[in-house]
Amino acid sequence: MSTEPVSVSIKDLHLSFGRTQVLQGVNLEIEPGEFFAFLGPSGSGKSTLLRAIAGFGPVPSGRILIGGENVAALPPWRRNVGMVFQNYALWPHMSVRKNVAFGLQERKVSTAEIHERVDNALDLVGLLDFAERRPSQLSGGQQQRVALARTVVVEPRLLLLDEPLSNLDANLRVQMRRDILDLQRQLRLTTIFVTHDQEEANTISDRMAVLNEGIIQQVGPPMALYDRPANLFVADFLGTANVLRGRFASADGRYGVVTEDGIELPLKESPTTGSGVVILRPQSLNIREPGAANDPGQVTLPGTVRYREFLGAIIRYGVNVGPHLLLIDHGHRPGERIFDAGMAVSVEIDPTHIISLTE
């Protein structure tokens, strides 16, 4: 594609269905050529935000700038924003070719050029041989590809994908997300992708926004959000978390937290005072035999194994430490020592891996 990728800028966007506030002041900057994800649980407003960018749903207040142009008041058909729908929305009464040609016909492109561009688009998604079929004669993955071809063939300024993988089975999903990413890189098309699956968002996006209850919780690259979540919601939504409440304290240049039940944990750096939570990822904890020589700088807590779940790549232990149940993931290697329910163990914590959040 010849056109330069565009930026998207959303300023103070409010939107409500009747009396229900769905978006409550969204501000967002998306860079040209970026693969950006909206991540959140159902009802968080992520699809509503995407649809607002495409021009569907109630008219929002605020501004939506695409390449600097405010499109908030434009009807959907004047925005030149390509959208792939969750259920693909292929028209059952048209062949694959006619589906893909539709947008070009609306743009009054000449018949010869339409034919050529449709062929190119179908070739791009590997479905040129299926051009004369009806959508109902295609598999879910193929329908998805047709929907993609139908959208990119009109060379939209922006590509919007609404949960594009949710109707595919697990293997196809992994394949398809690679293909979508390759396509996006090839076309250098600014792309926004809506999903409720953090693994999908993590693997595919350059940056993402985590939404909850119509508010953007945090924006950033996936790994940064995982390692340095802005709040408990983000921490919890992006992965399993052991959460302990406590008060922060500092003395002699050293920091620490004391939980409600008196467990003391040193912290690398932290707020000096106030209450809050610390988050321990299961893979940051080690399970050891009690009394085993531990690394210096590590904290150990005594505990008792409550249960063990074998998940294949990892073994997940539930360990009672005081009143808490801590989840601990241990990478599975055949022949290694395993612990049974009821065994006394010690739990090893690296202070540098502890995430602390004030309230």
Place this chain on the structure above:
Amino acid sequence: MGTPFDATMTILMRQPRSAVGVAAVLAVFLLVFLVIPVVKVVFVAFQDPASGALTFVNFIDFFNTPLFRESFINSLYVAFMSVLLGSAIALPLAYFTTRFHFGGAVLIQTLGVIPLIMPPFVGAVAMQLLFGANGSLNLLLDEWFGFTVPFMRGLNGVVFVESIHYFPFILINLSAALNNIDRSLEESAQNLGAHGMRLFRRIVFPLAMPGYVAGASLVFLKVFDDLGTPLLLNVNDMLAPQAYLRISSIGISDPMGYVISVILVVFSLLALWTSFLALRGKDYASVQKGGGGLAKRDLRGGQKIMAYAVVIFVLLIVLSPHLGLTLLSFGTIWSYSVVPDGYTFANYQEVFASSSQYITNTLLYAGLAASIDVLFGTAIAYIVWRTSVVGRKWLDYLATGALAIPGVVLGIGYLRTFNEINVPFLDKPLASWWVIIVVALAIRRLPYALRACVAALHQVAFALEEAAENLGATKYRTVRRVVVPLMIGGILAGFITSFATAAVELSATIMLVSSESDAPLSYGIYVFMQSAAGRGPGAALGMIAVVIVGVATYLSHRVIEHYRRVQTVTGDVAPVI
């Protein structure tokens, strides 16, 4: 949950002898009372009346007679025009209800189906009085503007009455089709640059087309076969009235009635086939998560007024037969005046005093016919979908095929076939015994009852039956204790629908009534309406018919709603038939 393979194996292993027996009884009934009479009619149409040899001479005679040629063209004209006018009424109503947030939608959905609860011939006379040459509207037009409009003259009158009566078939089918279009199909077109008329023409209309064609072909079939309306409007140069008049005036040996019957059946089959083709493989109902129905828009002030104006205008026309009939039934004398001269209960008193046998006969006949329909409908549904009895699909085809047989044809077939058979002990032909009317009604309404029963059966998950058998219930006891109780809502709805429509059937009835004491309501109305003096009592009788059908329709909605709420835990989602 078993795999489809398991389910198939289970079915293959079931060959209960009792099911075969029941299937045989049903097959014999359909053979004797549907297949043989119809085959006989077709056979006679191709038979030389003198020599009995097979020939086309009757058809040649038919098309050489100007009256018949004209009748044929008139019937086609009336059917096509009724579809057109019916579409013109249904399209705006369907469009407004599915596309806009519009308070009138509820009004349309409830009032829009009201015409169906009145047999068209009942409304015909009332519409003469409102729209006829000397009817209320033309009297007013003449007085104020000095001109009149021949709404009810000749074929126009038939078209007018029929389209007002049958447009709900188009409305219902088209609205359902529009509602089933996934919203995202429309949105994706907008996303790619389409809007307004182009969006409607390229996406919305093609997707709703199958529903429209299904509704339109049903209207064509109903109008083409209708006998009562043209008879009451005294339009005799159409096919169905000609068939009736030939048989009733010349006798059952006259071949022209049979030729007309064959033509009626062929066109009915064509209409049904068209509807089948339109719907086949076009299961566009693709509602998924986040979808459902076209995106509804808000109407602006001026648009809202326009929309209400259109809807109210259409509904006024649509409800005019009811209004006219009400006035007529309570009126004293209504002639050359806008409204009746005075109002009275005398018509009702007369009807109840002298003609109550019409009412009791109707309740008896329609009740019996509906009972037969749900009994046979349940049995056929079960045999077709839950057993492996050989040839079971044919039971379904045969019973459904009754849809394509016009009442006139069935009536002629019965007269021809059962006139030679005497009823034991009564010493009169089977064709003139009142029971044959019940049988004719049952056969004519069986397709509707069967659809209701099949839909109900699909609500009963197969596993529920297996669970009963697993706990030791025999096939018979499983059906009685599990299947039928779970189907009862659908069965009741089927009963009420059959009852309501059988109560006002005229075309087969009019051929088979042999004495006034055996006649049902519809025949009574027809007889009364023949004379000017009988119009008042006829209208009163018509009102009684409307009330019976209206109450039954209301009950059937209540029953369906009730069971839909109660039985949502029966497992499998029912496929829509």
